[in-house]
Amino acid sequence: MSVYVRSRCRGRFPFAAAVLACAVAASPIVLWAQASGNPALVAVTASARTPLSLTEAFRLALEQQPWISSQAERQREQQARLTIADAWFADSPTIASGLRAGSRDSLREFEIEISAPIATTSRRNLQVATARGEAGAYAANVSQQTLKLASEVREAYWATALAVSELTLNDDEVGRAEQLARDSARRTAAGDSARVDTLQAQAMLQLARSNRADAEQRLANTRQALRALVGDAAIHPLRDSAEASPSTGDSLRADHPLLRSAEQSIVLARARLNEASMLVNAPSMLSFTVGNERTSNSGSTASSTTARIGVSVPFAGGQRATPRIAQASAELAEAQSHERLVRRQLIAEIDGANAALAASGRRVAILIERASLATEVATLYAKAFRLGELDLPTRLRVEGERAAALLALTRARIERHAAVSRANQSLGLLP
Numbered sequence: 001m002s003v004y005v006r007s008r009c010r011g012r013f014p015f016a017a018a019v020l021a022c023a024v025a026a027s028p029i030v031l032w033a034q035a036s037g038n039p040a041l042v043a044v045t046a047s048a049r050t051p052l053s054l055t056e057a058f059r060l061a062l063e064q065q066p067w068i069s070s071q072a073e074r075q076r077e078q079q080a081r082l083t084i085a086d087a088w089f090a091d092s093p094t095i096a097s098g099l100r101a102g103s104r105d106s107l108r109e110f111e112i113e114i115s116a117p118i119a120t121t122s123r124r125n126l127q128v129a130t131a132r133g134e135a136g137a138y139a140a141n142v143s144q145q146t147l148k149l150a151s152e153v154r155e156a157y158w159a160t161a162l163a164v165s166e167l168t169l170n171d172d173e174v175g176r177a178e179q180l181a182r183d184s185a186r187r188t189a190a191g192d193s194a195r196v197d198t199l200q201a202q203a204m205l206q207l208a209r210s211n212r213a214d215a216e217q218r219l220a221n222t223r224q225a226l227r228a229l230v231g232d233a234a235i236h237p238l239r240d241s242a243e244a245s246p247s248t249g250d251s252l253r254a255d256h257p258l259l260r261s262a263e264q265s266i267v268l269a270r271a272r273l274n275e276a277s278m279l280v281n282a283p284s285m286l287s288f289t290v291g292n293e294r295t296s297n298s299g300s301t302a303s304s305t306t307a308r309i310g311v312s313v314p315f316a317g318g319q320r321a322t323p324r325i326a327q328a329s330a331e332l333a334e335a336q337s338h339e340r341l342v343r344r345q346l347i348a349e350i351d352g353a354n355a356a357l358a359a360s361g362r363r364v365a366i367l368i369e370r371a372s373l374a375t376e377v378a379t380l381y382a383k384a385f386r387l388g389e390l391d392l393p394t395r396l397r398v399e400g401e402r403a404a405a406l407l408a409l410t411r412a413r414i415e416r417h418a419a420v421s422r423a424n425q426s427l428g429l430l431p
Helices: 014-036 039-048 054-063 071-085 121-189 195-235 257-278 318-386 392-426
Strands: 094-101 108-118 284-297 300-312
Touching (some): 071 121, 121 195
Antiparallel strands (some): 108 284, 284 300
C-alpha cells in the first residue's frame, strides 16, 4: 500500500492550503486505523519506507544466485579431487578369482589375485598440481561471476534512480503547467489575453502530463529490471548516495577478478600440459596372487599353497599421448594470449572510467550554474506574466528552458553516481 500526498499551495488560496494541511495531518491516523487490523500491512508499510542502498541491493542479488547456494558443495568436490590426486592408488584395486579342474591326476586349482595401480611420487605431484589448478580456476570464476553481477546491479540501480528523479521532475512540471493554465484562464476571463493563450497553456499542460506518463512507464521498466535481480526489495525507495570514489590515479590491481581468472587459466593449462607430457604411460600395476592346488594320485590326496607378487610396467605410450599433449599446449597458448588481452582491456577500461568520472564532475558543476540561472529567470518571468507584463509564448519558452536545465542537472547527478560505480567496477571493487 502506498499513499502519496502532494501539496502545492499558493498564497492566494488560503482555503485550499488549509484543506491540504488537514489531509496531510490526518493521513497518518488513517494509515494507522487501516493497518491496525492487518499486521501484514504494518510490516509492508514500514519496510516500504526503508531506503535501499546499492550495497544492500548487491547483497540481495548475490543471495539469489544459484552458484552461491552450491558453493559449499563445489568446494567439497574440489577437496575430494585433491584427495584422490594425492592417493597412492591411481585407481581402485581389483580382485579376481578362478577355479581350474583337470581329469589327469584329478588336478584342481583355486586362485585369488588382488591387483592395484600404484601412483608414484612424481605422478601424484603432477596430479595434485592439476587438482589445485582446477580449484583455483573455480574460485577465480566465482569472483568473476560476482563482479559481473555487481555490474548488472549497479546499472539497474542507477537506471531506476534516474527514472525516479525524472518522474519527480515531471510531477513538478505538471504542477507548474496547471498553475500556468489557471493564470492564463484568469487573464483570458479578465480580457487581458486572447483565448489562444489559454489553449496554448492547456496544450502545454497536456504535454506535461504525457511526459509524466512516459516517465512512469520508464520507472516501471527499470524497477522490473531491478526486481529481477534483487527481488521484491526493488519497490523500496532508493538511497540517493554514491559509492566511495576511487583514489585518483588508481591503476590495474593484481587481485582484479578478471585478471586473476585469466592468470589462473594459465596455471591450470600449464599443469595439464605437464601432466600430459610426463604421464604418457598408464600407472604401474602391483598384484598379489594366492593359489591352492590339490592333486589326487593313487588314492592319496596332496595339497599345496603358493603365493606370487607381480609388477607390470606399461611402456611405449608416447604415441597415444600425443593428442593430449597437443591439446594441452593449445590451451596454454590460448590462456596466455587471453591474459595479455584481458590486461590491455582492463587498463583501457580503467583509463576510460577515470576520464568519464572527471568529466561528469565538471558537467555537474556547469549544470548547477545553468539550472540556478534558468530557475531565477523563470521565477522573474512568472511574476511578470502574472502582472500582465509578459506574453505567453515568452513564458512558455522560459519554462521550457528551466525544465530542460533541471532535467539535465538531475541526469548529470545520477550519471555522476553511475560514473563512480563504473570506476569502481573497472578496478574490480564490489559495492
